[in-house]
Amino acid sequence: MTEASGVRPTVAAGRPRPTVRSLLQSIEVDTRLVGMIAALAIIWIGFNVLSGGLFLTPRNLWNLSVQSATVAIMATGMMLIIVSRNIDLSVGSILGLTGYTMAMLQAIWIPTTFGLGFGQPYTWIVALIVGLVLGAAIGGFQGFIIAYGGVPSFIVTLGGLLVWRGLVFEINDGQTISPLDSTFSLLGGGPSGSIGEMASWALGILACVVIVLTLVRSRRQRRKYDFQMRPMWAEFALGLFGCLAVLAAIVVVNSYPWPEQLARQFAEAQGSPWPEGGLKIPTGIANPVLIAIGVAMLMTVLATRRRFGRSVFAIGGNPEAAELGGINTRRTIMLTFVLMGILSAVSAAVQSARLNGAVTSLGTQIELDVIAAAVIGGTSFSGGIGTIPGAVLGAVVMQSLRSGMLLLRVDSPIQDIVVGTVLVAAVGLDTIVRRRSAR
Amino acid sequence: MTTTARVPLVEMRDIRVSFGGVHAVDGVSVDLYPGEVVGLVGGNGAGKSTLMRSLSGARPPDGGQILVEGQPVAITNPRAAKALGIETIYQTLALADNIDAAGNLFLGRELTDKFGTLDDSAMQSATRKVIRRLNPNFKRFTTPVRSLSGGQRQSVAIARAVHFNARILIMDEPTAALGPAETEQVRDLIRQLKNEGIGIFLVSHDIHDVFDLSERIAVMYHGKIVDTVKRADVTTDVVLGMIILGKRPDEVTREELAGLRA
Numbered sequence: 125m126t127e128a129s130g131v132r133p134t135v136a137a138g139r140p141r142p143t144v145r146s147l148l149q150s151i152e153v154d155t156r157l158v159g160m161i162a163a164l165a166i167i168w169i170g171f172n173v174l175s176g177g178l179f180l181t182p183r184n185l186w187n188l189s190v191q192s193a194t195v196a197i198m199a200t201g202m203m204l205i206i207v208s209r210n211i212d213l214s215v216g217s218i219l220g221l222t223g224y225t226m227a228m229l230q231a232i233w234i235p236t237t238f239g240l241g242f243g244q245p246y247t248w249i250v251a252l253i254v255g256l257v258l259g260a261a262i263g264g265f266q267g268f269i270i271a272y273g274g275v276p277s278f279i280v281t282l283g284g285l286l287v288w289r290g291l292v293f294e295i296n297d298g299q300t301i302s303p304l305d306s307t308f309s310l311l312g313g314g315p316s317g318s319i320g321e322m323a324s325w326a327l328g329i330l331a332c333v334v335i336v337l338t339l340v341r342s343r344r345q346r347r348k349y350d351f352q353m354r355p356m357w358a359e360f361a362l363g364l365f366g367c368l369a370v371l372a373a374i375v376v377v378n379s380y381p382w383p384e385q386l387a388r389q390f391a392e393a394q395g396s397p398w399p400e401g402g403l404k405i406p407t408g409i410a411n412p413v414l415i416a417i418g419v420a421m422l423m424t425v426l427a428t429r430r431r432f433g434r435s436v437f438a439i440g441g442n443p444e445a446a447e448l449g450g451i452n453t454r455r456t457i458m459l460t461f462v463l464m465g466i467l468s469a470v471s472a473a474v475q476s477a478r479l480n481g482a483v484t485s486l487g488t489q490i491e492l493d494v495i496a497a498a499v500i501g502g503t504s505f506s507g508g509i510g511t512i513p514g515a516v517l518g519a520v521v522m523q524s525l526r527s528g529m530l531l532l533r534v535d536s537p538i539q540d541i542v543v544g545t546v547l548v549a550a551v552g553l554d555t556i557v558r559r560r561s562a563r
Numbered sequence: 564m565t566t567t568a569r570v571p572l573v574e575m576r577d578i579r580v581s582f583g584g585v586h587a588v589d590g591v592s593v594d595l596y597p598g599e600v601v602g603l604v605g606g607n608g609a610g611k612s613t614l615m616r617s618l619s620g621a622r623p624p625d626g627g628q629i630l631v632e633g634q635p636v637a638i639t640n641p642r643a644a645k646a647l648g649i650e651t652i653y654q655t656l657a658l659a660d661n662i663d664a665a666g667n668l669f670l671g672r673e674l675t676d677k678f679g680t681l682d683d684s685a686m687q688s689a690t691r692k693v694i695r696r697l698n699p700n701f702k703r704f705t706t707p708v709r710s711l712s713g714g715q716r717q718s719v720a721i722a723r724a725v726h727f728n729a730r731i732l733i734m735d736e737p738t739a740a741l742g743p744a745e746t747e748q749v750r751d752l753i754r755q756l757k758n759e760g761i762g763i764f765l766v767s768h769d770i771h772d773v774f775d776l777s778e779r780i781a782v783m784y785h786g787k788i789v790d791t792v793k794r795a796d797v798t799t800d801v802v803l804g805m806i807i808l809g810k811r812p813d814e815v816t817r818e819e820l821a822g823l824r825a
Contacts, residue, residue, distance in 0.1 A: 345683075345684065348684070349684075349687055349688070349691075349704075425680075429680050429681050430679065430680065430681060431673045431675060431679070431681065434662075434666060434670075434673055434681065435671070437659070437661060437662060438659040438662060438666070438670055438671075440661065441659035441660050441661035441662055442657070442658065442659045442660060444655070444657060445655075445656075445657040445658055445659050445667075445670065446659060446670065446671070447621075447640075447641065448619075448621055448641050448651070448653060448657045449641065449657065449659075449670035449671035449672075450640075450641045450642040450645050450670075450671035450672065451670065451671040452642075508659070508660070508661035509661060
């Protein structure tokens with residue numbers, strides 16, 4: 125019954141020639157997101173051809189997933205900031221300062237300054253919490269000046285970019301801090317910082333269940349409110365595509381084995397003999413990727429299912445209307461910056477754990493990648509428009525470009541030229557499309 | 564006053580609002596009783612909207628006193644006004660264009676379940692109920708209000724004001740963007756709300772709207788109240804004269820009247 129009602133209009137309309145756009149509209153898929161996935165596919169295949177098959181390998185894709193994670197984590201917060209018509213240029217320096225502080229805690233302050241010694245079980249969590257609180261405090265401080273002081277966010281965070289980076293150098297004369305606590309460094313990924321084969325499969329299957337349940341629930345909601353429903357084949361196609369993408373990703377990360385040296389150490393520790401054909405231990409999903417997925421899910425809930433997110437979008441759409449509607453716009457704006465500070469600290473933990481140390485240049489210029497990721501992901505600088513999946517996908521696009529060019533041994537200045545061009549071209553194209561669809 | 568037995572719903576005393584050196588509202592006093600519509604008329608820049616913005620919390624007054632049901636209140640922001648049961652339909656409509664009708668209706672007052680998650684189902688069904696009452700042709704509940712027509716947008720703004728059981732309603736040019744049929748619906752709505760005992764300040768350029776709906780008419784001129792008159796006591800010509808000349812009928816000279824007629 126319901127399937128028929130979804131199909132009938134197209135039949136009754138005498139079948140106008142279906143275009144890709146009308147087809148996408150009828151199944152109510154975000155056209156922009158589909159475009160981005162298509163662009164990503166072109167980038168991946170292009171690099172794979174140019175590099176002679178080196179790009180689409182488990183090893184490269186696994187690394188790409190880890191590299192994208194830091195930018196993706198921050199891009200979700202940057203999306204909300206830009207949606208509210210602000211900008212945060214200081215995220216790279218916040219990352220640097222929080223990362224450096226967390227490293228100092230583990231390598232110097234807790235073991236030596238407080239004399240508690242190395243390898244304490246609580247070291248990693250204390251360092252992490254201090255880092256997150258520091259990030260929140262810095263973000264809150266900047267947000268306070270922006271929201272309550274009325275100083276433009278561009279100026280405040282430009283100042284922050286200089287101040288927080290300067291502080292990094294002041295903490296310990298700019299020395300490199302290493303190594304980090306062994307538990308903490310698991311946050312950065314690597315073979316031991318990944319969840320392995322079985323857990324990856326379990327998560328993949330769980331994700332598929334969630335996808336199917338979400339589709340079913342949304343269909344029920346639509347029926348309840350007489351919304352136009354997707355044709356049944358589209359529901360199946362969406363579910364199938366989602367599940368296949370998830371499972372393919374799991375196959376890829378599980379096809380990336382531990383390096384032989386580590387596998388040997390592992391075998392020795394287990395006391396088992398080294399097998400003939402070598403020991404292939406699947407790496408599975410890396411912890412940074414897991415953190416990024418968790419952050420993206422939380423941020424999606426925050427942006428679309430909570431009053432806070434609704435307020436941010438309302439402020440971006442019409443600041444005066446938001447204020448007249450009784451939204452506490454100042455507090456909301458300040459909170460977006462607190463959130464951005466926390467997310468920068470999360471990325472700092474991942475980044476420093478991955479390096480197993482902190483350098484003064486940690487996170488330098490990452491703000492540009494983060495802003496570019498959010499904008500490529502469809503976040504509008506005029507405010508009010510943006511999605512979390514878009515921002516995450518934008519981060520993957522950015523990192524794919526960088527990693528692909530690295531694989532092709534493109535010089536770093538040329539890389540910058542390409543990334544800059546792509547950024548402007550992507551947003552330019554998007555603006556033209558949007559203007560046309562608005563007519 | 565004729566209605567000394569009753570306490571006014573709203574009493575604004577000696578309200579002053581200035582922008583820089585300009586006195587946009589200069590010592591204005593008006594009151595509003597339950598179940599009454601007070602029309603607020605005047606030329607452009609007379610201070611009607613500014614006076615109303617000081618009651619709705621959008622721009623707190625620089626001086627004067629506001630009493631709601633006899634109690635002095637401090638309306639420092641829109642939240643405070645809403646808490647007192649003062650709802651406003653702004654001339655600009657104050658809609659967030661990127662959000663759908665339900666999102667705008669509940670802007671700043673979203674319904675949530677016990678976990679604090681937005682209860683979209685409840686908000687959608689409430690929105691449908693209230694908007695269908697105002698505009699039966701309204702269908703596009705889930706598209707951003709950007710893509711709605713002027714009349715539909717106005718429906719959303721009006722629905723927002725009436726949904727939350729206002730005691731005091733401020734309507735700033737509520738029919739400006741509407742066609743004849745929709746205007747009639749809004750007029751019906753105003754009569755209905757009046758019967759429910761709600762007090763309404765109606766700001767309008769349309770003198771006929773004001774005459775049809777108001778019990779009393781307050782005429783503003785250059786930031787001051789010229790006079791507040793009962794509708795039954797005046798004609799549209801008299802009110803128009805007050806709007807244009809800024810004087811009470813008994814103050815107008817023969818020459819000025821002749822100038823108007825010419």
